[in-house]
Amino acid sequence: MVFSSTPFLYYFLPLVCIFYFILPRKFKNFCLLSFSFLFYFLGEPRYIVVMIISTLVAFLFGFLIDKAEGKKRKLYLTLSLVLNFLPLLFFKYTDFFIGNLNALGLGIPLLKLVLPIGISFYTFQLTSYTIDLYRKDVAVQRNFINFACYIALFPQLIAGPIVRYSIIADQLENRKHTMEKTAEGVFRFCVGLLKKVMIANVLGEFTALAGENLTGAIFWWLSAIAYSLQIYFDFSGYSDMAIGLGKIFGFDFEENFNYPFISKTIAEFWRRWHISLGSWFRDYVYIPMGGNRVSAYRWLFNILTVWFLTGFWHGASWNFILWGLYFAFFLVAEKLVLNKILKKLPSFVSHIYVIFFIIISFVIFKETDFSLLFNFLYNMVNLLAPLSKEATYYITSYLPTIIIAIIGSTPIMKKLSAIITKKGGEKVLWVLKPVFVLAVLIIVTAFSVDGSFNPFLYFRF
């Protein structure tokens, strides 16, 4: 169920809010858990069992890890992690491995499994709990309702952010509900709705057009730019909605995006893009492997491993692996050479460098078929191809949305808001808040009931 859909906004959300705010504190987590299971069940009726079993396994192993010491503790950790990752490996990667074996001449039939929604996210959350518990960074959770609530919490279940158990452990039992926090949550949720429906979905209509009869390098460049922006507005919009819903129910999730397109290096981009995933890989893969406090060769190996896994996490396809390794290349190059050069150049050059290679990276991300990928890249560099009549039409039709998206991807609005506040206009901004909320609800409803383009981009995560 997409948050911007009418079933979520006008059936699910009112119901969950009615029960949540009516019930006494001790039943609130049970209420959230029940509705989270319902939320998942409506999207994945069969696979809810997989999520419940995974949750139960990690919960029970939590007790074993907590009580054990030494080798036993490590054994339980290993077992828990293996059992935790098995469903992800099976559902997400089996056909990928079979497909590659078949390319070598074997004739193994594909399983054609449907990927359980959100499995990549909740597997990582379960892992964070298990490892943090092993490291004694968190206390064992003895209440299954609270633990399952953390894993299945519907605001972040299907598209993140990946919430660490250490961040939410205390909030599961002691969280405050204030009018200010709820208002903040409502506002943030509406910001996300607007980003997803009015920008990401409309850009998605444009990027879906890229086809044979649309020629001209300008069109293909704009398509690549629009796709980068679409992914950003879709993903960050979803994170905004998750953070906003979290606040409505009293939780504080960590930020997941921080204006990534203003970055001046690729490393900075990844500190601003999908922050919860980057920090997960840093803390649970990169640092345990030794991080950068190792020999140069080992560091190179660590970087390649982390970015291979980051790419592979995004999808069971070679283009995602290439996408991950593409970033590994730039991160290594920046550390060894590029940073020194970029520091000597005007900052706009660094900015152009990041934007250029990020746009290319999203073309790699977009096309799972390599022939389509090369075709896309070829069209971007084929300056001899004339701009077709159709391509011109679609550019003029979608350019205003692309421009709005470019402006929206920068902190311009944030800075403008700060200037207005500084000049004493804070009250005007306050008054505009409810107006904005009402306007967003009308706009989002208008787009949704018309059956507008509303892709669910997270199916492969």
Next chain:
Amino acid sequence: MKKIINIITVALFFLVILSVFLVNAILPDGEISKWERRKLTQFPELRAETVFNGKFFSEFQSYSDDQFVLRDNFRVINSFIRRNILLQRDVNGLYVENGYIFSMDEETNEKSVNNFVKKTNEIIETFLNENNNIYLSVVPDKLHFSKEARPKADALKIAELYSNGVNKAEYIDIFPGLSLESYYKTDSHWSQDKLLPVMEIFKDKMGMVSLPDFKNKKTAGEFYGVYYGQLAADIPMEKMYYIDVEGIVTENLEPKGSDKIYDLEKFNNLDPYDLFMQGATPIIKAVNENSATDKELIIFRDSYGSSISPLFLSNYRSVTLVDLRYLSSSLLNQYVEFENKDVLFLYSSTVLNSNIILK
């Protein structure tokens, strides 16, 4: 003040989602959308099987959108935002130019036109001979008259492909008799009362001696055309006129039925264009005992043929409309006598380009 604003923000948000939830639950479900000319999704069947295979919720999503309170108004808002804030040049492939709504077409589809050529030649070879006067004409899609540069099929090329492919028929070019004003503003079709220049071309080329008096123009009522509902734009209703021709009786051959060339009751159908010659019907014959000649005409047609066909009746004693989208050509002999009759193949460029297969 900040506290009050926070309360207003939260209250407003929950008031909207809760009241819409209640209103949607209380209001009775609609059956059809007259705007969109389609049936609305009804509440899905609630069974264990449909719940567990995901069908129930998938259909519930459509139900929720279709039965949403003030759905049509929200669709207008969507269209308005897209056209005026995001400055999109079309919404759902439709756009407004000088008060007329246009639907963007696919590219010229030569394969589809060739299928029509093949079928038309097959009919000529099977049913017609040198005693028949055979004519062929193409109605350009309204998009042909749009001045804006947009992706569209080339109506002239379609007409050329069709006429060149059917060399036993005399091509009558009616493009010069048409302009944007010949069409409805909110519908794809041409307006019957604007077809005098087209009829004059037919009169000249087909040797007709009489045309109806276009001053006998009557109003069926106000309506919104098919494009209106798809675009959901705020455009005023328009009138549908018809040219009254007295003394005509019709016989709906398949299916058997009404005897009116202008059925005002059908003006209230989902498609008001059904007013003309009973709308979409496989084969219908109209007879005028007071016609200027005893000649008879058979028109192979699509929906554009419905409104123009009564205009031939002041000259022809009978006009038979055949729609091979709904009737197999192998059954034609059961209904139509072709000997010595004039035959007109009249198709719109839209249909010729649409991959529709004639039976």
